[in-house]
Amino acid sequence: MTHRNVWEAETTLPPADHKPAELTLDYCIKCNICVTACPVAAVTDLFPGPKYEAPQAGRFRQADQATPDHSVDYCSGCRVCNMVCPTGVRIAEINARARVPLVAQGHVQPLTRLRNNMIARSELLGQLGQPLAPLANGVLGNKSARWLMEKAMGIAPAAPLPKFSRQKFSSWLKRHPRPGNATRKVVYFHGCSTEYYEPRVGKAAIHVLEANGFEVLVPEQNCCGLPLLSNGEFPAATSYHANNVRKLVDYVKQGYVIVGTSTSCTLTLKEEAPELLDYYTDDARLVAANTFDFNEFLLLLYESGELQVDGLRPIPMTLPYHPPCQYRAHRIGRPAVELLALIPELTIVESEAACCGIAGTYGFKKEKYDIAMAVGQPLFEFVQQANAPLAVCDSETCRWQITHGSGIPAVHPVELLAAAYGFPVEAPLAGLV
Amino acid sequence: MKSHGDLLIIGAGLAGLMAGWQAAAQGMKVRVVAKGWGATHWLSGCVDVLGYYPLDNARPVTNPAGTLPHLIAAQPQHPYALVGPQKLAAALAALQTLCAEADYPLHGSLDHNWLLPSAVGTFRPTCLAPETMIAGDLSHPASMLIVGFRQLRDFYPNLVADNLSQQGIPAGYVTLDLPSLQKRGFNTPVTLARMFEDTLFRSEVVAKLQPLVRDVERVGFPAVLGLHDARTVKEALEARLRRPVFEIPSLTPSIAGIRLHNILLAAIKQHGGQVFDGMEALAADSDAGRITAVYTEASARRRAHRYDHYLLATGGILGGGLRTDYQGQIREVVFDLPVSAPAGRLNWFRRDFMDREGHPIYQSGLQVDAQFRPVAANGTHQAVYQNLYAAGTTLAHCEVIRERSFEGVALATGYAAIEALRSA
Numbered sequence: 001m002t003h004r005n006v007w008e009a010e011t012t013l014p015p016a017d018h019k020p021a022e023l024t025l026d027y028c029i030k031c032n033i034c035v036t037a038c039p040v041a042a043v044t045d046l047f048p049g050p051k052y053e054a055p056q057a058g059r060f061r062q063a064d065q066a067t068p069d070h071s072v073d074y075c076s077g078c079r080v081c082n083m084v085c086p087t088g089v090r091i092a093e094i095n096a097r098a099r100v101p102l103v104a105q106g107h108v109q110p111l112t113r114l115r116n117n118m119i120a121r122s123e124l125l126g127q128l129g130q131p132l133a134p135l136a137n138g139v140l141g142n143k144s145a146r147w148l149m150e151k152a153m154g155i156a157p158a159a160p161l162p163k164f165s166r167q168k169f170s171s172w173l174k175r176h177p178r179p180g181n182a183t184r185k186v187v188y189f190h191g192c193s194t195e196y197y198e199p200r201v202g203k204a205a206i207h208v209l210e211a212n213g214f215e216v217l218v219p220e221q222n223c224c225g226l227p228l229l230s231n232g233e234f235p236a237a238t239s240y241h242a243n244n245v246r247k248l249v250d251y252v253k254q255g256y257v258i259v260g261t262s263t264s265c266t267l268t269l270k271e272e273a274p275e276l277l278d279y280y281t282d283d284a285r286l287v288a289a290n291t292f293d294f295n296e297f298l299l300l301l302y303e304s305g306e307l308q309v310d311g312l313r314p315i316p317m318t319l320p321y322h323p324p325c326q327y328r329a330h331r332i333g334r335p336a337v338e339l340l341a342l343i344p345e346l347t348i349v350e351s352e353a354a355c356c357g358i359a360g361t362y363g364f365k366k367e368k369y370d371i372a373m374a375v376g377q378p379l380f381e382f383v384q385q386a387n388a389p390l391a392v393c394d395s396e397t398c399r400w401q402i403t404h405g406s407g408i409p410a411v412h413p414v415e416l417l418a419a420a421y422g423f424p425v426e427a428p429l430a431g432l433v
Numbered sequence: 434m435k436s437h438g439d440l441l442i443i444g445a446g447l448a449g450l451m452a453g454w455q456a457a458a459q460g461m462k463v464r465v466v467a468k469g470w471g472a473t474h475w476l477s478g479c480v481d482v483l484g485y486y487p488l489d490n491a492r493p494v495t496n497p498a499g500t501l502p503h504l505i506a507a508q509p510q511h512p513y514a515l516v517g518p519q520k521l522a523a524a525l526a527a528l529q530t531l532c533a534e535a536d537y538p539l540h541g542s543l544d545h546n547w548l549l550p551s552a553v554g555t556f557r558p559t560c561l562a563p564e565t566m567i568a569g570d571l572s573h574p575a576s577m578l579i580v581g582f583r584q585l586r587d588f589y590p591n592l593v594a595d596n597l598s599q600q601g602i603p604a605g606y607v608t609l610d611l612p613s614l615q616k617r618g619f620n621t622p623v624t625l626a627r628m629f630e631d632t633l634f635r636s637e638v639v640a641k642l643q644p645l646v647r648d649v650e651r652v653g654f655p656a657v658l659g660l661h662d663a664r665t666v667k668e669a670l671e672a673r674l675r676r677p678v679f680e681i682p683s684l685t686p687s688i689a690g691i692r693l694h695n696i697l698l699a700a701i702k703q704h705g706g707q708v709f710d711g712m713e714a715l716a717a718d719s720d721a722g723r724i725t726a727v728y729t730e731a732s733a734r735r736r737a738h739r740y741d742h743y744l745l746a747t748g749g750i751l752g753g754g755l756r757t758d759y760q761g762q763i764r765e766v767v768f769d770l771p772v773s774a775p776a777g778r779l780n781w782f783r784r785d786f787m788d789r790e791g792h793p794i795y796q797s798g799l800q801v802d803a804q805f806r807p808v809a810a811n812g813t814h815q816a817v818y819q820n821l822y823a824a825g826t827t828l829a830h831c832e833v834i835r836e837r838s839f840e841g842v843a844l845a846t847g848y849a850a851i852e853a854l855r856s857a
Contacts, residue, residue: 033474036623036686048619083711086469086753270733288733303435331711331731333464 018280021093022063028055028089034081039354040074043374047074050081054094066101073099073108074368076359076375077230078325096276099232108232115153117236119361120227126164126196133164156369160358160404162197162396169199173218176206182215187251189269189291191262192223193396200426201396204418205261205294211421212301212308217256220247224268227361229276241273241284249283258291261414263394264326264360266293293327294414295335295394302339312420314345315433320386321413322351322379322402324395325359336394336413343420349386353379356393358401373405380405389432392416434739438462440854441727441738443714443767444746444754446472447840448825450697450708451524451847452744454531457706459855464738465701466729468713470694471752472826476839477682478656478689480525480561482543483513484837489789493558493837498522498543510830513838515803516845518543524848525561525841535696536664538564548572550653552588552683554596554604558837563689565658565667568651568677575650576603579681580642584614585625587684588655605649609641625657626688629666639673646674656680656689663692712736714747714767723820727767742854745770745807745823746847749798754827757781763797765827770817771810773800773829791835798829804857805850824850 028051035041035049053072061067072095081091102108108116118125129136139145146157155161169190186209194202209216225240248258248269260266269291274284292300301307323334340348356376357363363372383391383406391410393399399410409428419425419433440456442449445467453465483497486504494500498518505514513521522543532539539561541547548571551557556571569577577597581590590606597604613634614620628634646652652670658680659666670678682689701708712729719725724743728735745767747754757763761778765771774797775781781794799807806816807823824846826833833839 031475031685032621032623033470033686035621036474036691037470041619042623042627045617045619045624049621052619084470086471086474088468088713267732291733303437305435328711329732331709331729332736333707333709333712 018275018278020063020278021090021097021275022058024088024090025055025058025094027087029087030056031086033084033086034091037080037084037354039078039080039357039375040076040371044074044371046371047071050075050091050095053098054081054091055089058094058098061098064101066105066107067098070102070107073102074371076355076357076362076368076372078355078359079329080325080354083328083331090275093275096229096232100234103232112154115155115365116231116361117233118153119155119364120231120233121223122192122196122227123223123240126192130164130168130196133166137163150366154366155364156366158404159364159369160400161364162193162400165197165199167199169195169202170218172199172203173206178215179210181213182210183213185215185217185256186297187217187219187248187256187258189221189248189258189260189262189265190218191260191265191396193262198396201261201412201414204412204414204423204425205259207418207423208298208414208421209259211423212306217251219251222247224262224265225273226264226268229268229272230360230362234277237273238277238279241268241277241279244269245281245284245287248287252286252290256290257297258287259294259297260291261294261394261412262396263293263324263330264397266291267326267329270330293330293332293335293394295339296330296332298339298417299335302342309342312343313422315343315416315420316345317388317390317432318347318349318386319388319390319392320351320383321348321392322353322356322383322398324393324398325355327394336392340392340413340416343416346416346420348392351379351382353382355379356398356401356405358397360397363401372401376401376405383408390428434737436739436741438464438740440464440742440744441466441740442744442746443467443727444748444752444825445470445708445710446746446748446752446825447476447693447697447843448847449744449746450694450701451528451844452746452824452851453706453708454697454700454704455527455848455851457701457704459851463701463706464740465706465708466712466714466738467708467710468753469710472748472839472843473690473694474686476687476690477557477559478563478687478693479547479549479559479566479682480528480539480541480840480844481558481837482521482525482560482841484546484558485835488791488832488835493548493556494546496544497546497560501543508830510800512828512831512842512846515801515805516849520849520852521841521845524845527848528844529561531700532563532693532696535699537692537696538664540564540567550593550597550602550681552593552655552681554593554600556600560841563663563680563692565656565663565680565689566682567679569653569679569681571597571602574602576648577605577651577653578642578646578649579604579606579653581606581608581655582614582620582625583608583610584617584620585622585655585657587622588681593653593681607642607645609638611637611641613637622655622657622683622686622688623660625655626660629657630659630662632669635666635669635673639670642674646676649676651677651679653679653681656682656687658688660688660691661695663689717743717768719818722818724768724818742820742822743818744850744854745799745821745827746825747827749826750794752826755798757794763794765799768807768818768821770799770807770823773797791832795832795834796830798831799823799827800829804853805846822850822854
């Protein structure tokens with residue numbers, strides 16, 4: 001079978017008659033391997049372990065019935081349980097869906113729900129905060145303000161809330177000259193973090209794609225909705241996902257694929273939103289099948305000899321790398337490690353830590369901050385022991401948490417690739433390469 | 434398309450991990466993919482080689498090395514016959530060296546089976562046992578106290594002690610009710626294993642036990658004495674209690690099994706090998722009698738793995754490598770290889786659940802040639818694919834549970850398959 005593009009071979013449409021996650025609980029043989037691997041249960045008994053809620057209590061409930069055991073709120077959604085389950089139970093998804101009736105039927109305190117809704121609307125926060133970046137950053141960095149935020153809203157005062165960028169990624173892009181020699185096109189999904197907090201990641205991605213002959217299309221897009229999914233706010237998440245599908249599907253129909261540097265956004269487009277929301281429209285399945293993690297995509301290019309790797313500049317450093325849970329949940333191995341290995345003189349030391357703890361919005365919450373920090377402790381120690389000026393990680397919230405816990409700044413792998421291609425880089429990479 | 438490397442191993446039980454370690458240590462570029470963790474977390478953490486032979490013999494094998502030639506002569510298709518006693522010994526020796534280097538020695542040899550207490554107080558024959566378990570040796574009748582924990586619901590010290598006492602081993606029991614455990618809503622073997630690594634928790638245990646152990650010669654615990662540093666935990670307890678301490682493996686997850694898993698995983702990675710969980714192998718491509726790619730399930734798509742050689746180590750019916758259905762079909766799940774199995778569902782089982790002859794379905798599995806390559810069903814004994822090998826309990830003509838040969842078959846075939854493919 002010949003394919004027009006290398007990535008088509010990897011593109012299969014998810015089936016329309018997808019089974020709800022709950023039906024997989026019948027595969028559970030009660031071996032407790034998930035409980036063994038759960039990074040949250042390892043540090044607190046507020047969460048007994050993934051098995052207890054999902055496959056165990058789950059079989060006694062109707063789909064829309066709220067679980068009487070509210071400990072499911074302490075599942076961070078890291079998906080380590082899914083990865084280790086020998087029988088294929090979709091444990092994390094069952095847990096995520098178990099939160100929905102709790103929220104919908106009013107079992108979550110109104111103030112907590114308001115807090116969850118605020119921190120889960122990253123796009124709205126960005127739209128409100130970024131134009132006032134200096135002021136907003138001042139407030140977020142102010143101890144009294146953070147004290148107030150804790151008391152009024154339950155946001156942990158020490159939580160690593162990101163700083164708004166002075167310039168949005170999309171504003172930079174408008175003035176970015178397009179190269180005239182593009183031979184192919186690709187769609188870039190930047191996600192909220194690149195747009196409002198870390199445009200440097202998006203710039204690096206655009207540079208790397210353009211260096212490989214792509215014209216990069218950046219259509220209008222929304223938050224992927226993952227923070228809302230994690231907080232059990234499914235109706236709101238559905239409208240975000242529906243909007244994204246609507247805005248992206250025409251590009252897919254024209255034959256372009258979507259790549260994203262935010263690994264949790266791409267996982268949401270691919271799998272989490274359709275699966276959690278039972279959102280298997282033809283268009284949603286098309287978008288899912290044609291969305292790629294950035295490094296997954298580059299590695300496919302590399303494997304088919306289509307990635308420009310000649311003349312990469314050496315980066316003589318040894319850096320610690322953490323593959324985030326959301327990245328491992330793509331089940332694609334470690335494309336970032338394999339790509340970074342192409343950079344001369346760069347040595348990557350891979351973390352074996354289960355999770356950084358932050359899990360999106362989890363570690364921002366007052367009642368969960370200490371758990372998140374305890375979960376991340378082995379990773380922080382690993383990063384510190386590497387004794388390097390930088391850490392490398394594919395997910396934005398994980399980078400913020402790593403820096404918060406270890407004191408070491410963190411970059412996305414694409415920033416190192418951009419540097420190796422000779423493009424200008426920004427702090428924290430600037431000055432180091 | 435570029436090749437990803439020399440060897441893709443499907444399955445991360447003992448066979449897959451042993452093979453992955455051997456291949457990586459010998460300089461091959463190896464990737465191990467697994468649907469999830471499995472056998473290592475279910476097994477005892479000891480290495481059973483041959484516990485019973487002939488299978489209807491009520492007395493356990495005392496000397497596996499002496500009994501193996503009889504098995505090999507009687508069952509020339511048994512995995513042990515394909516491996517041969519020398520490679521079996523080499524595989525065990527390799528694992529013993531690796532575990533000793535990890536400060537977790539496995540004691541024993543092929544000339545001798547230990548008899549150690551099981552979680553129900555029976556005599557359990559096994560060939561290699563971790564240092565944390567050997568003081569439970571039942572070949573001498575030294576008295577013992579079996580310690581349980583009120584908050585650990587997966588271990589019943591009274592059951593162990595009563596059964597051992599009836600069989601001539603003087604054993605008492607105690608169920609500790611410790612404040613540190615009362616605080617926690619849930620206690621699993623993993624929680625306890627982590628707590629035992631903490632000096633304060635050990636002191637709490639020792640303080641309760643000291644007055645109770647005066648009249649006993651040794652003390653048995655469920656196998657929860659530390660996840661990473663079990664030897665230190667055991668020695669610290671022995672120093673305080675002034676008598677030998679041993680572990681008894683209990684229900685899943687098996688802490689002693691996880692220790693072996695961790696040691697093998699670290700060895701593979703140390704030699705540059707990759708191990709990925711959450712990657713279920715679904716299908717494969719072949720061309721001219723060779724496997725050209727294996728596909729694993731991934732988010733929204735499948736991921737291709739292109740290697741020079743492939744090793745199937747997905748286990749049997751329990752491990753998920755063989756799937757049975759209500760129509761009486763039995764299938765190998767990745768390559769749809771021919772499976773040796775009794776024809777028709779009626780012939781899978783004998784009438785009695787506990788029949789001494791066992792059930793024929795448990796002998797089912799893949800038939801392989803001398804190089805451990807699965808062979809065609811037509812009786813020609815020709816390899817189905819030139820570069821596809823199989824190891825572990827996915828192989829036919831053994832009954833690893835009844836034989837008490839699970840770990841031995843897995844380790845030996847994993848080891849031998851790598852030797853075979855390297856000489857191919």
